[in-house]
Amino acid sequence: MDEIVLEHHFDLADRAQDEFPLLPFRVGPGVGRLHISYEVSRVLTADKAGWEVGNIVDIGLFDPRGTAFPGGRGFRGWSGTARRTFTVGLDEATPGYLPGPIPPGTWHVLLGLYQLAPEGCDVRITIRLEPASSGRTQGIAPPTLPCPFDPVPLSPGPRWFRGDLHCHSHHSDATAPLSDLVAAARAQGLDFLAVTEHNTVSHLPRLRAIARTAPPSGRASVPAPSVPLLIPGVELSTYHGHANLWPVTDWFDFRIWRDDQMRAVREMARKRGVLFSVNHPKDDGPPWAFGELFEPDCIEVWGAPWFISNYQALAVWDQLLRGGRRVTAVGGSDKHQAPFTGELGWYEVGTPTTWVWAEALSIPAIVEGLRAGRAFISEGPEGPRVELTAGAGGRQVMMGDPLLVAADEPVRLTCRVWGGAGCILRLVSARRVLKVEVSGEEFMQEWEVEIEDDLYFRPEVIDPPEEPLEEEPAALMARALGNPVYIKRDA
Numbered sequence: 001m002d003e004i005v006l007e008h009h010f011d012l013a014d015r016a017q018d019e020f021p022l023l024p025f026r027v028g029p030g031v032g033r034l035h036i037s038y039e040v041s042r043v044l045t046a047d048k049a050g051w052e053v054g055n056i057v058d059i060g061l062f063d064p065r066g067t068a069f070p071g072g073r074g075f076r077g078w079s080g081t082a083r084r085t086f087t088v089g090l091d092e093a094t095p096g097y098l099p100g101p102i103p104p105g106t107w108h109v110l111l112g113l114y115q116l117a118p119e120g121c122d123v124r125i126t127i128r129l130e131p132a133s134s135g136r137t138q139g140i141a142p143p144t145l146p147c148p149f150d151p152v153p154l155s156p157g158p159r160w161f162r163g164d165l166h167c168h169s170h171h172s173d174a175t176a177p178l179s180d181l182v183a184a185a186r187a188q189g190l191d192f193l194a195v196t197e198h199n200t201v202s203h204l205p206r207l208r209a210i211a212r213t214a215p216p217s218g219r220a221s222v223p224a225p226s227v228p229l230l231i232p233g234v235e236l237s238t239y240h241g242h243a244n245l246w247p248v249t250d251w252f253d254f255r256i257w258r259d260d261q262m263r264a265v266r267e268m269a270r271k272r273g274v275l276f277s278v279n280h281p282k283d284d285g286p287p288w289a290f291g292e293l294f295e296p297d298c299i300e301v302w303g304a305p306w307f308i309s310n311y312q313a314l315a316v317w318d319q320l321l322r323g324g325r326r327v328t329a330v331g332g333s334d335k336h337q338a339p340f341t342g343e344l345g346w347y348e349v350g351t352p353t354t355w356v357w358a359e360a361l362s363i364p365a366i367v368e369g370l371r372a373g374r375a376f377i378s379e380g381p382e383g384p385r386v387e388l389t390a391g392a393g394g395r396q397v398m399m400g401d402p403l404l405v406a407a408d409e410p411v412r413l414t415c416r417v418w419g420g421a422g423c424i425l426r427l428v429s430a431r432r433v434l435k436v437e438v439s440g441e442e443f444m445q446e447w448e449v450e451i452e453d454d455l456y457f458r459p460e461v462i463d464p465p466e467e468p469l470e471e472e473p474a475a476l477m478a479r480a481l482g483n484p485v486y487i488k489r490d491a
Helices: 012-017 178-187 204-211 259-271 310-322 363-371
Strands: 002-010 022-027 031-040 056-062 075-080 085-089 105-115 121-131 156-164 192-198 229-238 241-246 275-278 298-303 328-332 353-360 375-378 385-392 395-398 402-405 411-418 424-428 433-437 442-449 455-462 478-482 485-489
Touching: 002 022, 002 105, 022 121, 031 056, 031 105, 056 085, 056 121, 075 085, 105 121, 156 229, 156 363, 178 192, 178 204, 192 241, 204 229, 229 363, 259 275, 275 363, 298 310, 298 478, 310 478, 328 353, 328 363, 328 375, 353 363, 375 385, 385 402, 385 455, 385 478, 385 485, 395 402, 411 424, 411 455, 424 442, 433 442
Parallel strands: 156 192, 192 229, 275 298, 298 328, 402 485
Antiparallel strands: 002 121, 022 105, 031 085, 031 121, 056 075, 056 105, 156 353, 229 241, 241 275, 353 375, 375 478, 385 395, 385 411, 411 442, 424 433, 424 455, 455 478, 455 485
């Protein structure tokens, strides 16, 4: 078995110029599998980033079909720092990587210079070339992408569907396979699950295979599908912020460290009809450090349990709303699934749960519900639930919708809460906050308001704060958050 060794030293100047360097190597004809391992000097694990001095270097792979940004066609996988060794072969590959032909030509190891020590970093990569079995073809052919998913509904609507928009399996840096992730989602009673691996799409073929075990019911009287609706996604995990994309059928380039690069990938998502959602813009996110948000379709205002600094992400979203932007608030557990034993803990997929009003339980319908802002977030699959409508002159709209009113026309706001007894219901806008105590498990409150200018109202169900929220925003403990109704005053 032939062996290639690549050695390189990187310093801080190298990182400033290119955070994702490529190291070329040649593969001759007749190779059926690559075995790749790497070593890093003064190595740290990714969770030590920013806390300790040392080196964190990620790894991935391109084949000879190309590496050009954005969207190098030769992408074969990415494992970050989750693995020190991986294999790519004709019929199988390490999770995170795509199996397929091993064409002769120039391949590239992709490195991600996440963090470097002041003295720099030495990287040593060992590549072993395993011969192919006799008779196997080696022509250049794409691996199993693109990978389209069935648009047929699993269940009819319209109604509220509950799910999770952000989670991971062993195809990125979790330890459990997709089957365990799906089993946990089913145990939680979720209707849909978006699987968003870090920077790779190796999960798509397996996810599609699992999805095909859940035939559509077609009628409300038929039992629920055996698995949730599985939405293919990816988390663009850069060193300056993360973003979810759903639904995806192919790879999106994550080699991004400048605003113009992110803008190019965001535009590519727009052209493909893919939603772009800024993830966890908060201190423990990691935060969003690009110069702008690039007109996101959604923003993850609730990532993992609420107490993990989500009040900061809520403030980012609220600032967008105050500036006249319409961006859908979503939640995501960011669960990195461990082997599922059948027992649910306090933090699982669905913590929090995003509820979407959709015409059916299908990928297109859920995506369109999110795009329209017809969504709310609860701390878990059992709620609390919150719904807000606005009406005037016989017209009524729900969360996410605009309502056009005459200059002297009052607006009736109706908010319903289920499972929030003892909480505080607040309707938040740019210039006022309406609030009332939730006095029962099924609760309704109406307000009539005069509209002087364009504004929005968004509902939130919170625990009674221990400190004034004006003085201590972190005292806000949300149980449920809803998207706004947008009221526009007719000139």
